[in-house]
Amino acid sequence: MDMQASKKKLGLKERYQVMTRGLDWTPSYQKMEDIYPYVAYEGIKIHDWDKWEDPFRLTMDAYWKYQAEKERKLYAIIDAYAQNNGHLGVTDARYINTVKLFISGISPLEYVAHRGFTHVGRQFPGAGPRVACLMQSLDEIRHAQTQVHSISNYNKYYNGVHDFHHAHDRIWFLSVPKSFFDDAITAGPFEFMVAIGFSFEYVLTNLLFVPFVSGAAYNGDMGTMTFGFSAQSDEARHMTLGLEVIKFILEQDPDNLPIVQRWIDKWTWRGYRVLTLVAMMMDYMLPKRTMSWKEAWEVYFEENGGALFKDLARYGITMPKCAEQIALEKDHLSHQAWSTFYNYGAATNFHTWMPDEDEMAWLTAKYPESFDKHYRPRYEYWREQAAKGNRFYNKTLPMLCQTCQIPLVFTEPGDPTKICYREVDFKDEKYHFCSDHCKAIFEHEPEKYVQAWMPVHQIYQGNCFPEGTDPTVEGFDPLAAVLKYYHLEHGRDNLDFEGSEDQKNFDEWRGMATKNV
Amino acid sequence: MSNVFIALQTNEESRHIVEALLEDNPTAVVDEQPAMVKINVPGSLVLRRTTVEEKMGRPFDLQEMQVNLITLSGHVDEDEDEFRLSWND
Numbered sequence: 001m002d003m004q005a006s007k008k009k010l011g012l013k014e015r016y017q018v019m020t021r022g023l024d025w026t027p028s029y030q031k032m033e034d035i036y037p038y039v040a041y042e043g044i045k046i047h048d049w050d051k052w053e054d055p056f057r058l059t060m061d062a063y064w065k066y067q068a069e070k071e072r073k074l075y076a077i078i079d080a081y082a083q084n085n086g087h088l089g090v091t092d093a094r095y096i097n098t099v100k101l102f103i104s105g106i107s108p109l110e111y112v113a114h115r116g117f118t119h120v121g122r123q124f125p126g127a128g129p130r131v132a133c134l135m136q137s138l139d140e141i142r143h144a145q146t147q148v149h150s151i152s153n154y155n156k157y158y159n160g161v162h163d164f165h166h167a168h169d170r171i172w173f174l175s176v177p178k179s180f181f182d183d184a185i186t187a188g189p190f191e192f193m194v195a196i197g198f199s200f201e202y203v204l205t206n207l208l209f210v211p212f213v214s215g216a217a218y219n220g221d222m223g224t225m226t227f228g229f230s231a232q233s234d235e236a237r238h239m240t241l242g243l244e245v246i247k248f249i250l251e252q253d254p255d256n257l258p259i260v261q262r263w264i265d266k267w268t269w270r271g272y273r274v275l276t277l278v279a280m281m282m283d284y285m286l287p288k289r290t291m292s293w294k295e296a297w298e299v300y301f302e303e304n305g306g307a308l309f310k311d312l313a314r315y316g317i318t319m320p321k322c323a324e325q326i327a328l329e330k331d332h333l334s335h336q337a338w339s340t341f342y343n344y345g346a347a348t349n350f351h352t353w354m355p356d357e358d359e360m361a362w363l364t365a366k367y368p369e370s371f372d373k374h375y376r377p378r379y380e381y382w383r384e385q386a387a388k389g390n391r392f393y394n395k396t397l398p399m400l401c402q403t404c405q406i407p408l409v410f411t412e413p414g415d416p417t418k419i420c421y422r423e424v425d426f427k428d429e430k431y432h433f434c435s436d437h438c439k440a441i442f443e444h445e446p447e448k449y450v451q452a453w454m455p456v457h458q459i460y461q462g463n464c465f466p467e468g469t470d471p472t473v474e475g476f477d478p479l480a481a482v483l484k485y486y487h488l489e490h491g492r493d494n495l496d497f498e499g500s501e502d503q504k505n506f507d508e509w510r511g512m513a514t515k516n517v
Numbered sequence: 518m519s520n521v522f523i524a525l526q527t528n529e530e531s532r533h534i535v536e537a538l539l540e541d542n543p544t545a546v547v548d549e550q551p552a553m554v555k556i557n558v559p560g561s562l563v564l565r566r567t568t569v570e571e572k573m574g575r576p577f578d579l580q581e582m583q584v585n586l587i588t589l590s591g592h593v594d595e596d597e598d599e600f601r602l603s604w605n606d
Binding site for chain 2: 239
């Protein structure tokens with residue numbers, strides 16, 4: 001006999017039930033702890049996985065439908081952008097350096113996020129979070145792929161992006177985002193969800209995608225704008241997942257609160273340190289600026305994050321302690337970061353430069369408390385020196401923070417004239433830190449962080465030269481050997497924007513685009 | 518009271534969604550930025566399917582909004598007829 005078809009189409013809530021929990025089953029001949037071996041050791045107690053619900057109530061069939069539509073829109077635009085030589089329409093060629101930073105610093109993280117969500121999705125015993133993690137893992141690999149496809153068009157014309165994945169695993173400053181995600185995927189499944197799902201996606205991702213992508217649009221980069229918005233349309237779902245995770249864990253058992261609070265404190269700080277790259281991009285690398293780092297921080301962290309933590313107060317969650325230090329740093333972060341990259345511009349896969357007069361005036365207006373006093377004089381001196389043919393490139397390797405891996409370039413909270421150093425002795429070795437927060441993170445899990453692959457240490461140990469290099473020969477140039485190991489061509493991929501091949505080509509090509517030759 | 522917000526790509530579809538949001542949420546404030554539009558509302562926000570359909574002149578599934586969505590803030594609750602954002606403070 002034919003199956004009786006129901007008369008009414010299922011509603012959204014019923015469909016969600018049927019397509020998530022309805023597809024789950026209870027194992028009969030394997031033990032739960034053998035199937036889900038990682039779910040207990042972090043100390044998080046879950047009593048009822050069915051309490052979990054995706055508030056969007058998105059099911060896999062609807063997921064494929066909307067993702068397919070996003071892809072069709074995206075690839076039509078990528079093609080049109082490439083066919084129309086869209087890269088020549090960007091404000092000026094300096095802009096392209098933000099794209100280089102993105103593909104080598106951020107896109108590989110999308111791929112690692114894909115792996116992370118595949119892993120934790122497999123590890124959670126509940127059908128609701130499993131489906132949500134499956135969707136997010138698919139989103140993340142889509143982001144990695146669409147970013148590579150969009151930015152490959154720039155690789156045809158500009159330097160520094162030819163081997164982004166090789167770069168990501170080796171170049172000194174790229175160890176900052178890389179080690180951030182490595183730290184997350186080597187944590188337990190609940191910590192990963194709080195780290196990436198909540199702290200990164202909910203609290204911080206707006207600061208990465210919204211100003212960056214809106215900035216791309218403002219600077220005429222349709223390709224980046226489109227992949228960025230296409231990715232961001234998934235982020236809204238990721239953020240919702242992140243918030244749902246926190247509420248779910250906290251409602252399950254009061255013992256979960258201190259564990260979750262510690263993770264939120266740790267990962268908000270870890271994520272914020274990674275966003276240093278975004279801060280300098282917003283204030284220095286976008287020729288046309290949408291908003292300053294400080295303004296973005298105020299809108300997306302202080303206002304929006306403030307609302308979030310006020311809401312979570314009913315569970316006993318408080319604003320991470322690091323927010324106080326971050327508030328003190330917001331007038332300084334981007335300037336200290338850009339100064340560092342200007343110094344080390346011989347060892348980067350993008351170009352650096354000094355802001356021009358108009359840009360300095362913008363910085364003065366946006367940072368009245370700090371820019372003229374602490375940073376403008378430094379920049380004017382460097383600019384003067386460059387004009388005399390003494391463009392400064394720092395060849396001394398810096399001390400790195402063992403936790404965030406950023407060179408020790410940040411100043412003491414409340415005293416922008418003094419570099420902040422912290423150290424800890426652990427098993428007869430000394431470890432250095434950029435801040436009290438990075439130090440505290442290390443002290444809680446020293447066995448984890450002593451294993452960090454520190455780029456500067458690795459260079460000094462001779463592990464970052466091409467195979468067969470003999471560093472004992474007379475006249476050995478360590479920087480040249482390190483650049484070869486990075487697959488960077490000296491004088492082409494690195495150094496100042498002024499006089500670069502990118503600058504010259506862009507001017508010439510743009511000239512050809514507007515004149516008959 | 519904290520704001521909830523929703524940000525959409527500026528295009529022909531989201532233009533109608535924004536119109537519907539403004540009609541259904543009298544306290545909404547529009548913040549237009551390059552290529553995107555952000556709607557801030559104190560406390561909570563609602564988007565009604567029927568209002569969007571009226572503006573668009575065609576049937577609309579609220580989940581279609583996924584395609585144009587950029588970011589949001591607040592607790593989400595969605596069914597066939599309404600999409601809601603709120604803070605509990």
